[in-house]
Amino acid sequence: MPLLEVKDLEVRYGRIKAVEHIDVAVEAGEVVVLIGANGAGKTTTMRAVSGLLAARQGSITFKGEDVTRLKGHRRVAKGISLVPEGRGIFPGMTVRENLEMGTYALKGKNPESEYDRVFELFPRLKERSTQLGGTMSGGEQQMLAIGRALMASPEVLLLDEPSMGLAPQFIRQIFSIIREINSQGTTVLLVEQNANQALAIADRACVLEAGRLTKTGTGKELLADNTIRDVYLGGG
Amino acid sequence: MSGEWISFDFGALLNSFWATTFDGLTLGAIYALVALGYTLVYGVLNLINFAHSEVFIAGAFAVVFFLSSLGFGPSAPTLPLGMLILDLVLAGIIAMVVSGGTAIIVERVAYKPLRDRGASRLAFLISAIGMSFVLQYIFFEWRGPNAEPSVTMFRPKPIFEVFGAIIDSQQLTIVIAALIMMVCVDQVVRRTKLGRGIRAVAQDPDTATLMGVNRERIIVATFAIGGFLAGAAALFYVMRVPAGVFYMGGFILGIKAFTAAVLGGIGNVRGALLGGLLVGLIGNYGATILGDSQWTDVVIFVVLILVLMIRPNGILGTNLGEARV
Amino acid sequence: ANQGSSGGGGSEASSNRVELPVQKKLEVSPDVVKAAGDGKAKCDAKTTIAYVGAMTGPNAQLGINIYNGSQTAIDEHNKANPDCQVTFKKIDTEGDPAKATGPVAQATKEKDIIGVVGLPFSGESKATGGIFEDNDLVHISPAATNPDLSANGWKTFFRGLGNDNVQGPALVKLVDKLKAEKTCLIEDDSDYGMGLAKVVREKMGDKLVCEDAVTTGQKDFAPTIQKIMDSKADSVIYSGYFAEGAPLDNQLVNKGFEGYFIGPDGVKDTAFVKQAGDAAKNTYYTCTCVPGDLIPEFADAFKKVSGGDAPGTYSVEGYDTMTIFLSGIDSGITDRKKMLDYVKNYDGVGYGKTYKWDDTGELEDKAVYGYKTEGDGIVSVGLIE
Amino acid sequence: MNADANLTEVAPERDIAVAEGDTLVKVKDLSVVFGGLTALDSVSFDIRRGEILGLIGPNGAGKTTCFNAMTGVYKPSQGSVMLEGHSLLGLKKHRITRLGLARTFQNIRLFGEMTALENVAVGLDARHKSGMISAMLRTPRHYREEKQIITRGMELLEFVGIADRALDRAKDLPYGYQRRLEIARALATDPKLLCLDEPAAGFNPAEKEELMELIHTVRDEGYTILLIEHDMKLVMGVTDRIVVLEFGKKIADDIPSAIREDPAVIAAYLGQEEPDATA
Amino acid sequence: MSAHSPLSSAGAKQAEAAGKLGHKRPSWYLRLKSWWNDRSRWQQWLLLLVVVILAYLLPVINPPLITTEPSNDFAISCFNMALYGLVALGLNVVVGQAGLLDLGYIGFFAVGAYTASLWTSPDSPLVHIPYLWTLPLAMIVTVVFGIALGIPTLRLRGDYLAIVTLGFGEIIRLLATIIPVLKGNTGFQNIGRPPGEIDGSPIFSASNGLPWYWFTVTVIVIVMILLGNLERSRVGRAWFAIREDEDAAEIMGVPTFRFKLAAFGTGAALGGLSGALLAGQVGFVNNQKFDVPTSILFLAAVILGGQGNKLGVVIGGAIVAYVPLRFTALGGWKFLIFGVVLVLLMIFRSQGLFGKKPKLLTYTARIRRKVKHEASPEPGDPPHEATASATDRSGIDENTDRSGIDENTDDGDEGGRA
Numbered sequence A: 001m002p003l004l005e006v007k008d009l010e011v012r013y014g015r016i017k018a019v020e021h022i023d024v025a026v027e028a029g030e031v032v033v034l035i036g037a038n039g040a041g042k043t044t045t046m047r048a049v050s051g052l053l054a055a056r057q058g059s060i061t062f063k064g065e066d067v068t069r070l071k072g073h074r075r076v077a078k079g080i081s082l083v084p085e086g087r088g089i090f091p092g093m094t095v096r097e098n099l100e101m102g103t104y105a106l107k108g109k110n111p112e113s114e115y116d117r118v119f120e121l122f123p124r125l126k127e128r129s130t131q132l133g134g135t136m137s138g139g140e141q142q143m144l145a146i147g148r149a150l151m152a153s154p155e156v157l158l159l160d161e162p163s164m165g166l167a168p169q170f171i172r173q174i175f176s177i178i179r180e181i182n183s184q185g186t187t188v189l190l191v192e193q194n195a196n197q198a199l200a201i202a203d204r205a206c207v208l209e210a211g212r213l214t215k216t217g218t219g220k221e222l223l224a225d226n227t228i229r230d231v232y233l234g235g236g
Numbered sequence B: 001m002s003g004e005w006i007s008f009d010f011g012a013l014l015n016s017f018w019a020t021t022f023d024g025l026t027l028g029a030i031y032a033l034v035a036l037g038y039t040l041v042y043g044v045l046n047l048i049n050f051a052h053s054e055v056f057i058a059g060a061f062a063v064v065f066f067l068s069s070l071g072f073g074p075s076a077p078t079l080p081l082g083m084l085i086l087d088l089v090l091a092g093i094i095a096m097v098v099s100g101g102t103a104i105i106v107e108r109v110a111y112k113p114l115r116d117r118g119a120s121r122l123a124f125l126i127s128a129i130g131m132s133f134v135l136q137y138i139f140f141e142w143r144g145p146n147a148e149p150s151v152t153m154f155r156p157k158p159i160f161e162v163f164g165a166i167i168d169s170q171q172l173t174i175v176i177a178a179l180i181m182m183v184c185v186d187q188v189v190r191r192t193k194l195g196r197g198i199r200a201v202a203q204d205p206d207t208a209t210l211m212g213v214n215r216e217r218i219i220v221a222t223f224a225i226g227g228f229l230a231g232a233a234a235l236f237y238v239m240r241v242p243a244g245v246f247y248m249g250g251f252i253l254g255i256k257a258f259t260a261a262v263l264g265g266i267g268n269v270r271g272a273l274l275g276g277l278l279v280g281l282i283g284n285y286g287a288t289i290l291g292d293s294q295w296t297d298v299v300i301f302v303v304l305i306l307v308l309m310i311r312p313n314g315i316l317g318t319n320l321g322e323a324r325v
Numbered sequence C: 001a002n003q004g005s006s007g008g009g010g011s012e013a014s015s016n017r018v019e020l021p022v023q024k025k026l027e028v029s030p031d032v033v034k035a036a037g038d039g040k041a042k043c044d045a046k047t048t049i050a051y052v053g054a055m056t057g058p059n060a061q062l063g064i065n066i067y068n069g070s071q072t073a074i075d076e077h078n079k080a081n082p083d084c085q086v087t088f089k090k091i092d093t094e095g096d097p098a099k100a101t102g103p104v105a106q107a108t109k110e111k112d113i114i115g116v117v118g119l120p121f122s123g124e125s126k127a128t129g130g131i132f133e134d135n136d137l138v139h140i141s142p143a144a145t146n147p148d149l150s151a152n153g154w155k156t157f158f159r160g161l162g163n164d165n166v167q168g169p170a171l172v173k174l175v176d177k178l179k180a181e182k183t184c185l186i187e188d189d190s191d192y193g194m195g196l197a198k199v200v201r202e203k204m205g206d207k208l209v210c211e212d213a214v215t216t217g218q219k220d221f222a223p224t225i226q227k228i229m230d231s232k233a234d235s236v237i238y239s240g241y242f243a244e245g246a247p248l249d250n251q252l253v254n255k256g257f258e259g260y261f262i263g264p265d266g267v268k269d270t271a272f273v274k275q276a277g278d279a280a281k282n283t284y285y286t287c288t289c290v291p292g293d294l295i296p297e298f299a300d301a302f303k304k305v306s307g308g309d310a311p312g313t314y315s316v317e318g319y320d321t322m323t324i325f326l327s328g329i330d331s332g333i334t335d336r337k338k339m340l341d342y343v344k345n346y347d348g349v350g351y352g353k354t355y356k357w358d359d360t361g362e363l364e365d366k367a368v369y370g371y372k373t374e375g376d377g378i379v380s381v382g383l384i385e
Numbered sequence D: 001m002n003a004d005a006n007l008t009e010v011a012p013e014r015d016i017a018v019a020e021g022d023t024l025v026k027v028k029d030l031s032v033v034f035g036g037l038t039a040l041d042s043v044s045f046d047i048r049r050g051e052i053l054g055l056i057g058p059n060g061a062g063k064t065t066c067f068n069a070m071t072g073v074y075k076p077s078q079g080s081v082m083l084e085g086h087s088l089l090g091l092k093k094h095r096i097t098r099l100g101l102a103r104t105f106q107n108i109r110l111f112g113e114m115t116a117l118e119n120v121a122v123g124l125d126a127r128h129k130s131g132m133i134s135a136m137l138r139t140p141r142h143y144r145e146e147k148q149i150i151t152r153g154m155e156l157l158e159f160v161g162i163a164d165r166a167l168d169r170a171k172d173l174p175y176g177y178q179r180r181l182e183i184a185r186a187l188a189t190d191p192k193l194l195c196l197d198e199p200a201a202g203f204n205p206a207e208k209e210e211l212m213e214l215i216h217t218v219r220d221e222g223y224t225i226l227l228i229e230h231d232m233k234l235v236m237g238v239t240d241r242i243v244v245l246e247f248g249k250k251i252a253d254d255i256p257s258a259i260r261e262d263p264a265v266i267a268a269y270l271g272q273e274e275p276d277a278t279a
Numbered sequence E: 001m002s003a004h005s006p007l008s009s010a011g012a013k014q015a016e017a018a019g020k021l022g023h024k025r026p027s028w029y030l031r032l033k034s035w036w037n038d039r040s041r042w043q044q045w046l047l048l049l050v051v052v053i054l055a056y057l058l059p060v061i062n063p064p065l066i067t068t069e070p071s072n073d074f075a076i077s078c079f080n081m082a083l084y085g086l087v088a089l090g091l092n093v094v095v096g097q098a099g100l101l102d103l104g105y106i107g108f109f110a111v112g113a114y115t116a117s118l119w120t121s122p123d124s125p126l127v128h129i130p131y132l133w134t135l136p137l138a139m140i141v142t143v144v145f146g147i148a149l150g151i152p153t154l155r156l157r158g159d160y161l162a163i164v165t166l167g168f169g170e171i172i173r174l175l176a177t178i179i180p181v182l183k184g185n186t187g188f189q190n191i192g193r194p195p196g197e198i199d200g201s202p203i204f205s206a207s208n209g210l211p212w213y214w215f216t217v218t219v220i221v222i223v224m225i226l227l228g229n230l231e232r233s234r235v236g237r238a239w240f241a242i243r244e245d246e247d248a249a250e251i252m253g254v255p256t257f258r259f260k261l262a263a264f265g266t267g268a269a270l271g272g273l274s275g276a277l278l279a280g281q282v283g284f285v286n287n288q289k290f291d292v293p294t295s296i297l298f299l300a301a302v303i304l305g306g307q308g309n310k311l312g313v314v315i316g317g318a319i320v321a322y323v324p325l326r327f328t329a330l331g332g333w334k335f336l337i338f339g340v341v342l343v344l345l346m347i348f349r350s351q352g353l354f355g356k357k358p359k360l361l362t363y364t365a366r367i368r369r370k371v372k373h374e375a376s377p378e379p380g381d382p383p384h385e386a387t388a389s390a391t392d393r394s395g396i397d398e399n400t401d402r403s404g405i406d407e408n409t410d411d412g413d414e415g416g417r418a
């Protein structure tokens, strides 16, 4: 049984249908990648899975439990954590307080070791631990957002374009971090425009087009797919 | 008044400086408690809870009803101190419950449905104003235009003298109790999980949800805390201003409290405290220097404008808007 | 007038306070004109007298006192005169000058209305006096006290009570009677309060040791109280309404003030006593109104209309002014012009005073009564002048 | 000003005091300090008229800060920014825009409730003169300007390729369209220098390709461009010259091919080239 | 507030509501709108003319049920409604168009009323001028006040501005009490009126609401035309942009401060004009009623009508004035009911009754033609086309409704000159 399963999902904004008939299954320990052009509905799907948007139709199950009607904050407590598009940094909190928010759902404890782990991954955050989140540079905010999600040690980590706005060197680092946390047992659902690198680490991948799922396969399969190459991999 | 309509008499202030100061602080403590309610709700929802003044006056009505049902009346009762304190604490608790309840009702009726529909900020403001009207005129229809008969809890007794000014038992009770409450709230917001939740929801409601913050519960809790503080303020208000409980009583005090919150930097808990005390002081000083109580509000608003010109986000407020482009 | 003997000499200590004795009885003149008339009146059933003034809003209580008084008169009249059933119409202004023109224009437009009881407040009277004038509709205000009102040259304006120029000196006289030496004058921001204060200030002379002004709606008076206490005054004249007067008196006494608190008719309301609580014990009042509760037959009839409430401030005036119109109708008047003439030339005794007007519409009888707090009520201490 | 016949109006005749290839903007010793942090440390570079200058550097190097200091959002603690020899320091933001410096935002900041065309109109208005009276009484100038908005506004939208959604609310547009609209709106102000802050963020490679073309076309129209971007393929493919920042300091300033080989830049920013698949 | 709401048990229904509700029209509105759009130009003009004539005739027709009599003279009530409409129109410039929250608009209204009083009432020591001159004078004076308030405070954002304006309104009211020449509660009597007599009695009298009403409606029509012109111009666009994102507007070359000041001044001028009109009609001005609750009522009028829509806010103003006049007998209940209505309205129609986005370009018809003409995809178009826009996928096409570009010229401001 998949750890996280999305079945026949449909989400609307008002009367506008953003996605429909989305089926994604993520097995425990996998890295699954969603790719698709702008406006294809990737973010919408992620937000629906994490409970920020309501499913109009379809179901979302996590560890066999139907969470479709569960509120967002309850899903976090169950172990689903999203790094949102646009980062979602609390602008008026310091870097450290932002990280601390990552542990909000954890009952009581506030493990120093988690901070160490994050600071080790992102030394810049340690340097700036008292700077206000809102004044960090674009890339720094992205680090903070990922670091914050890691603080919660989620079972499934949803990442919405984590490489956006990062310097090339850093993008590579992010992908190795993703692999690392995955190898430590965290399941990852990833949305990426950087399809080359994403597909390289993906166990499986799905292609979204205009709100519908058009292709699924292993990372390798899609990497080799010609049409995919043309559009998402930049012919490279 | 006759003659010159404006004249400055600093001598008058010097003569009674300390007495004016202590009194301003007492009044300011009440403003600060109410201002906290504005600031907390503003902090979490970014909106002026216009109905907060009615939340406050609801508590004041509760205090009056409860105390008069206990037999408190126009003259100070002759109760043993312990009994008196017990009665007052009970009255305070009831006021807090009533105000807190009213606050939650306001939230559920006037804000929650709008939030669910993603209404604009102005819509919230108008809805709050509507709710404020509703509550005011419920009180009006129920109790009429006149203030409630006064209940006297105790006659203020001089306790000690500072710089020639007498500080009485009433002032002392109000200031100490109010300060304790404000410190508690400050600590709650700064140190507890609830406080972190409040700040998170304030800054980014969606991301707060992603952190596992139950936004609805945080909002209700914030309104409730604001309500509790307003209830406490109501007890002190009735203590100090016995014939001040009537349907518009909240509105009049509410504007000052709100001014206090803005002066201190709305959204900032310590700012509300500072702003409250300042508004109390400024009003008293201004009225004394200018010779008429009629100047009180003019002076308060002029100072507000001047302060905001120098610090556009209030004394302790920070500006996040321009942080990044 | 029945005055009490003065007590001891000291002024500050409450034990030495002068207590003016309570007036127990009000002599009602045998000639008093009552609404019932002779019972043989005949008139058109459409004949209407209107009350125009506050019925709702924050100032409604005064209006209610008045139109209940008028209603008492109408009921009495219509019961006694089966062939003359006068219609009584109530039109609400909320006591607000900006809102009053609509209702008044409406009243003047309805031709059946040949006389108006109202308007109670000076502001709205100022705003609308011209409309009455343009339409030859006579109106008798049972409560507006601003002296300027009669200086407009309006021929249709009459006042059923003494104006501030009458009450102001009475306040000063009351201070004298109470043997107070140092007085603080506190005024509010109303036309009424400021007008009265002006008169008091002129008459008071050296006794005036401090002054302050407060605003409508104010409930906390710390700076004012500080000022009064600093001045060591033994009496305070509060020139305004009870809504601010009550908390002021209460806070004053809480701060240890032991002198008199003296207010005009705007303060004289049982609500003042309730709100000021024990503090109200120090309070004396002046009023150009007649103590209606000392007239048992009126008080009883009034209670039937009001649902049990005793006559309040200006209830008697409401009755008396209505009675004047009713007697005019009974005498066969059917139009406005004649009614205007009738009122202009009227000379009759009412429950409390004689109604006869000078050219400007001011009453010639300038009776002012003194009152004081007793228990949780207000009782008359008799005529002051 | 340029050859392309049917798009002549996109880059209208403007008086630019400097000739092609000469220094249009001079950034000299620019420093910005936040509290104790020196986000920009004595950075100097020139932008020549007609070129596409890339501004790259690791995250937090100070690129956006440099933009902000140039466009008047932040007050530099030291240094100067000269446009055509005139200092921009201390000028109000809208003045700087009118003088010829336009920008897009790292996080899209469109007027969401306005249509795409209206968004562009706001940009065009920067060059318009009609005020209250003229608008209220509808003077000929008002009509002239309004007509211009329609023709030129539509041309700009067409130019960036989103004319088909000209009448849709900006916030309803797909992400890519919004990015393009930002460029159109900035172009509408008739900039002498167009500053683009990570215009390709969130684009997939195919979309980046198109954007690259667009940037080229904009330049060919006669605009000068300053570009911040992390996508090396795009930067290398489109820029004429690149300035590299690290920790607020300039560490390199050269043509792309030289930058690619610069060891300091590789260490600070690019990292070791390696095949993606094995990352 | 974020447009998204977190998930609740309401589930799908809520998602439906999220974000877009403000722009969902009830079907009557849609139907009316499309019906209107289907009329030809001259039909629209004719209909507008009929509506305007009906508006003028309203007090003469004095429709039963709608009338405020016998409590209030209907013509005077109509004048009050029109006056509130004018006030709302002015406040709408500040709040609805430029997005500046002004809780002290009553202050300008008061300044206007006092200007008229000071220069016409015999109670004032100043030189007296004919009443009609006080109207432009009141506008000038209030603009000066507006600018004097605006210069130091317009740097403030959102609610800080709101409280400062509220303070300003209160200061004006209190100074009217304190400064002796303003005569506090005593007030000014016999304020001037426009000239003209019939049979020896003045046309414009306090008791005759009709001429006042016609006069005010005429003012409203003129103001609406002028404001409509402003709206579809650089100024209107600048205001809207400021409301949307002030920083971005500034960086796009909009001198935001100047335009905010312009909005403030325009609003102030109209507030002053309304105040002077009130002073003239009542003939008496004192310090009452220039209070915060009335100021808030003004704001409620704007939101109720639908900020941004000129005709809408005028109707909003009229409703706010009408309800208490019609239901005088209800006493305090009418405010209670009013409060309930406000809350319900914000819940179910937070854009107000007639909320819509204003049109910001002058040549509305021309653009549509142009866009239609050019929308045909070209060969070189990017593949965005393929990813399909949100609206393309949606079942119902709301685009035309939202675009803000319609053929009609609702206020009749264009055709006359174009």
Ligand SMILES: Nc1ncnc2c1ncn2[C@@H]1O[C@H](COP(=O)(O)OP(=O)(O)OP(=O)(O)O)[C@@H](O)[C@H]1O
Pocket (backbone or CB within 6 Å): A013, A016, A017, A018, A036, A037, A038, A039, A040, A041, A042, A043, A044, A045, A085, D172, D173, D174, D175, D176, D202, E019, E388, E389, E390, E391
């Ligand atoms: N709040 C909203 N209101 C209305 N429509 C929306 C909203 N958010 C997104 N959409 C529309 O829903 C569709 C899917 O958007 P979504 O953000 O999920 O795309 P995406 O695949 O994440 O694109 P990107 O690569 O740009 O992040 C788009 O057409 C978008 O215009």
Ligand SMILES: Nc1ncnc2c1ncn2[C@@H]1O[C@H](COP(=O)(O)OP(=O)(O)OP(=O)(O)O)[C@@H](O)[C@H]1O
Pocket (backbone or CB within 6 Å): A131, A135, A136, A137, A138, A139, A140, A165, B323, D034, D035, D037, D039, D057, D058, D059, D060, D061, D062, D063, D064, D065, D066
């Ligand atoms: N208002 C501020 N207060 C404090 N520090 C700031 C402020 N603004 C920027 N900084 C810091 O200055 C540095 C430079 O930021 P800047 O935004 O210019 O980086 P950048 O080069 O644009 O990076 P990115 O590529 O990540 O967007 C960063 O370390 C950032 O944290």
Ligand SMILES: [Mg+2]
Pocket (backbone or CB within 6 Å): A042, A043, A044, A085, A160
């Ligand atoms: Mg996305």
Ligand SMILES: [Mg+2]
Pocket (backbone or CB within 6 Å): A137, A138, A139, D063, D064, D065, D106
């Ligand atoms: Mg940046």
